[in-house]
Amino acid sequence: MxxxxxxxxxxxxxxxxxxxxxxxxxxxxxxRLDELVDGAVDRDAFFAERLRYTQSNGTEPLRSAIASLYDGATVDHVQVTNGGAEANYITTWRLVEPGDEVVMMVPNYMQTWGLARAFGGTLIEWPLVLDERGRSRWRVDTAALERLVTVRTRLIIICNPNNPTGARFESSDLDRIASVANRSGAWILADEIYRGAERDGRETPTMWGRTDRVIVTSGLSKAYGLPGLRIGWIVGPPAFVASTWSYHDYTTIAPGALSDALAQRALEPPRxxxxxxxxxxxxxxxxxxxxxxxxxxxxxxxxxxxxxxxxxxxxxxxxxxxxxxxxxxxxxxxxxxxxxxxxxxxxxxxxxxxxxxxxxxxxxxxxxxxxxxxxxxxxxxxxxxx
Ligand SMILES: Cc1ncc(COP(=O)(O)O)c(C=O)c1O
Structure with missing residues (x-):
């Protein structure tokens, strides 16, 4: 490869x-570390963590905390990975076979662009449109997506909020993307790692729940300001998530035990x-x-x-x-x-x-x-x- x-x-x-x-x-x-581990009791608990192999798809408390962020998701819908990067890697590797077409929103974080091509896929770019009427903004062109997606499309990749434009796409756009995907039987990979980092505090709508073949990737590196933990996740249908676990065996096996423990703290609702x-x-x-x-x-x-x-x-x-x-x-x-x-x-x-x-x-x-x-x-x- x-x-x-x-x-x-x-x-x-x-x-x-x-x-x-x-x-x-x-x-x-x-x-900083001491912003996640506060108070003597918690500090002692953290220091007593064993540097073991932790549960390799993420501990149940962490998966449960992540699942609670997505309506209807359970621990079986979640796999914890080393960063959003591993979540994207495993998902693309699992889905894309030589000859598949992959339609990708651009501009975008180009990791899956390179991976889809490396796995033998044909990458078809779906450009965002810069709308300069009034306050300029980047928007999706769903009519263009309809033209690009065919029965040969295995995967549609979006990034919402988008890197590099910082644009947030709304529910009506996501519903249209889902219906285009449904028509062709394509999967959707929605990288939502910037969700929660909105300037106006209005959370970006998630792709989760809009079709049966949605995979959301995300993690703690951007909106949470915790890139050094290297904690990301895949949220998808349980059978899909179970199948990607064995791909994880070939990459990094498990997240770091300390990172898993700290991620649980970061996701406690008040914190x-x-x-x-x-x-x-x-x-x-x-x-x-x-x-x-x-x-x-x-x-x-x-x-x-x-x-x-x-x-x-x-x-x-x-x-x-x-x-x-x-x-x-x-x-x-x-x-x-x-x-x-x-x-x-x-x-x-x-x-x-x-x-x-x-x-x-x-x-x-x-x-x-x-x-x-x-x-x-x-x-x-x-x-x-x-
Ligand atoms: C859209 C997007 N996805 C994934 C990643 C990788 O995230 P992580 O550092 O959690 O692996 C990045 C990093 O810049 C990103 O911008």
Whole structure:
């Protein structure tokens, strides 16, 4: 099996710990361990955890806590994985056979794009549409989906809220996607890892429950600010979830015992509420900072404000390739952001704004400070990003 490089993750893995300012992340400033383990009693209990192989599909209390987030789900509908990444990996591996067609919402987190192709699938892109009437927003084009999905479609992949645009898609869209899938017998993989990280606090509707062949993947890395736990999950029909368990045997066997124990704490209802409200307050404090910075540069940038997640997907009007621009920012200013090239869309940048606010301000200052001399399209006027 040949894997195409997963360009964004490759860049992040290579450089995220080398740069002074990393704005390539899409989640919020992570929690500390002592924000999950509080009080002497809990601390003692945590310290007494045995570093064993834990229940390999996730302990029952953790699966039960996850199941409670999805109407009608039970522990048998849930498998705990190492991050949302493993949930996506196992699901795609389980479903896609050579010759299958996979219809994928783009732009998107490109993990399943690469995997579906590696497993022999034919990847068909379903582009989001940028609606610029009034307040600009990214929307789904369900009529286009109807044209792309056929009896050969094995899987439809969506990401809601969407990475990289931060757009939230509503129930009416999800119902239409479900009915298109039903007509062809396709499965749906809905990556909902940013659900719960909405700026306005209105939870994104889930795909769960809209057809019998829905698999939701998610985890604690984004909305919960706990990427270091590496806890993700698959929620799906029990027979499907049972079948993916043996795939897990070939990947990582089990989540870490400590991570499982900490994830249980994170999902205790009052603490979960506190964590999500912390995320919301980071997003609402920080987005205006990046928004003002972008708006203060004339017509150099345009963007649809994100509904969720600590990312803004920005179109820039400079005649320079996005990877080149990002490389210059990294090498000259030690700031890392994601080029639109990594989503197959040159001319865009994804900027993460979930970090500490002072850090964010300093990083933006440095970007502006690049003093990048660029010819304004057509007019020949020299502009600066600063
Ligand atoms: C949409 C999406 N799914 C999955 C992942 C991977 O999540 P995790 O870190 O939990 O493996 C990411 C990470 O950026 C993501 O953006």
């Amino acid at each position: 040949k894997l195409e490089p997963f360009a964004m993750e490759r860049m992040q893995s290579t450089y995220e710990n080398q740069v002074r300012f990393n704005l390539s992340e899409s989640g919020v400033n992570p929690l 979960r509420e506190r964590i999500l409200s912390r995320t919301r307050s980071i997003l609402n404090q920080n987005f205006p900072v990046v928004g003002e910075w972008l708006d203060g540069r004339g017509d150099l940038f345009s963007y649809a404000p994100p509904d969720a997640g600590a990312i803004v997907y920005v179109r820039y009007r400079i005649p320079v390739n996005s990877t080149e621009l990002v490389t210059r920012l990294r090498t000259e200013k030690s700031v890392l952001i994601v080029p639109g090239d990594h989503f197959g869309m040159d001319g865009y940048l994804r900027i993460g704004f979930g970090e500490d606010i002072a850090y964010l301000r300093s990083a933006l200052e440095r970007i502006g400070d690049l003093g990048l001399r660029i010819a304004d399209r057509g007019s020949g006027i020299i502009q600066r990003m600063s």
